[in-house]
Amino acid sequence: MKKASLLLVAIALALFGLVACGGDDDETTAAETTTEATTGGGGSTVAITAAADGTLAYDQTEVDATAGEVTIDFDNPAALSHDVAVEDDAGTELGKTDIVAQDTATTTIDLAPGTYTFFCTVPGHREGGMEGTLNVK
């Protein structure tokens, strides 16, 4: 009977130790996961604006972004409708904002490092000069 009690105490202590250790491990894992989520995303936000006077031009001819989820924040202060589309060097369109006039529009595109072209999809606008280079590093 006495031996059995000692054994129970020993088991209880062993279990307590395991639970305590387990708790510590969980906290460490959670902290590491949070750090990875904060630093692992990459990407950046690029601001592109259209000419306020209604000419077929963006205010930027070349913009830079970080590889990952790249957000295009487009602001068109003019009454003439514009958008911002992005295509790769093979001419494949990867994404675009809504067409807006005197408004803002945004879109997020997953981009690998490389050189891309941004342009306006409204007929005649790209040909009129609404395009530029998007460098992703």
Ligand SMILES: [Cu+2]
């Ligand atoms: Cu346009």
